[in-house]
Amino acid sequence: MIKVEINNISMNYHSQVSETPALKDISFTVQEGHFLSIVGPSGCGKSTLLNIIAGLINPSNGEIAIKNCDDCSSFSKIGYMFQKDQLFDWLTIWDNVLLGLKINHCITDDNLEMVKNLLTRYNLWEFKNHHPRELSGGMRQRVALIRTLALKPEVLLLDEPFSALDYQTRLNISDEVYEIIKKEKKTTIMVTHDISEAISMSDEIIILSNRPAVIIKNINLKFEENFSLPLKRREAPNFRVYFNEIWKEMNRNADSKR
Structure with missing residues (x-):
């Protein structure tokens, strides 16, 4: 299709x-x-x-x-990932991932559960309270992708x-x-x-x-x-x-x- x-x-x-x-x-x-x-x-x-x-x-x-x-x-x-991960260093990983949902006024219990499941599924849940500077480049890219997926593109x-x-x-x-x-x-x-x-x-x-x-x-x-x-x-x-x-x-x- x-x-x-x-x-x-x-x-x-x-x-x-x-x-x-x-x-x-x-x-x-x-x-x-x-x-x-x-x-x-x-x-x-x-x-x-x-x-x-x-x-x-x-x-x-x-x-x-x-x-x-x-x-x-x-x-x-449409979800768009740019050349750089565009994560905000003063926000935790959790807050970075939720940023798009907050901007679009889409914070619901279902969406919060979905984000938690994505972070857990892709081995990032234990880093939810870390800041981007504490993560490797590869991990930051995974966070950026999950932030994009959170909007259900x-x-x-x-x-x-x-x-x-x-x-x-x-x-x-x-x-x-x-x-x-x-x-x-x-x-x-x-x-x-x-x-x-x-x-x-x-x-x-x-x-x-x-x-x-x-x-x-x-x-x-x-x-x-x-x-x-x-x-x-x-x-x-x-x-x-x-x-x-x-x-x-x-x-x-x-x-x-x-």
């Missing part, structure tokens, strides 16, 4: 003297419960596209549809969610975040510069061209069941095949612009 539908999205930035096209006629769908990643060269408009999907900016043309959502026009069913948007972490932590947290997302059955769209990260976590990858960005290829990923987790996928025989295919497409596009 299609959960997210992107139809003919274009984006032009205007100044007093010129118009700069960023995105051109972008269309794709995301199946419910799937994990889709968007890759492409720096500055091609990946984060711009994510911001349009989130409803933070309006496209020049096109529309976004979220299926089976009661209040799609307000984009209230239909769709998760991840903008370079591990870029602020060191390489070893990135590898470990990718497994943890992936498992949380899959257990919570969230439809997810991630932007990343890291091709290996995209392959290890995704069901599908979209490759964008240089600006003005168009979709140059859409790749569905298939791995055997024993290569289900991100770290394990990196050992799969077809991992390098996917990597080379994506790398070749991105380089071909870069060469055509020279």
Whole structure:
């Protein structure tokens, strides 16, 4: 079942003297419960596209549809994780996780119980009275994800969610975040510069061209069941095949612009 539908999205930035096209006629769908990643060269408009999907900016043309959502026009069913965890150091982990619910006036006994269950399920309940500075980078990212899940989003948007972490932590947290997302059955769209990260976590990858960005290829990923987790996928025989295919497409596009 299609959960997210992107139809003919274009984006032009205007100044007093010129118009700069960023995105051109972008269309794709995301199946419910799937994990889709968007890759492409720096500055091609990946984060711009994510911001349009989130409803933070309006496209020049096109529309976004979220299926089976009661209040799609307000984009209230979208959860957004940024590059940094955006946790407040003066608040405890418990208060950080509840922040979105408080802002939206959604503090109820049921929601408090849900947050407690999420923290317990993902091994953070014993740290509820700690402050973010007392946690590792990977733990902070889990807290940020749980804060996002507390709002019960239909769709998760991840903008370079591990870029602020060191390489070893990135590898470990990718497994943890992936498992949380899959257990919570969230439809997810991630932007990343890291091709290996995209392959290890995704069901599908979209490759964008240089600006003005168009979709140059859409790749569905298939791995055997024993290569289900991100770290394990990196050992799969077809991992390098996917990597080379994506790398070749991105380089071909870069060469055509020279």
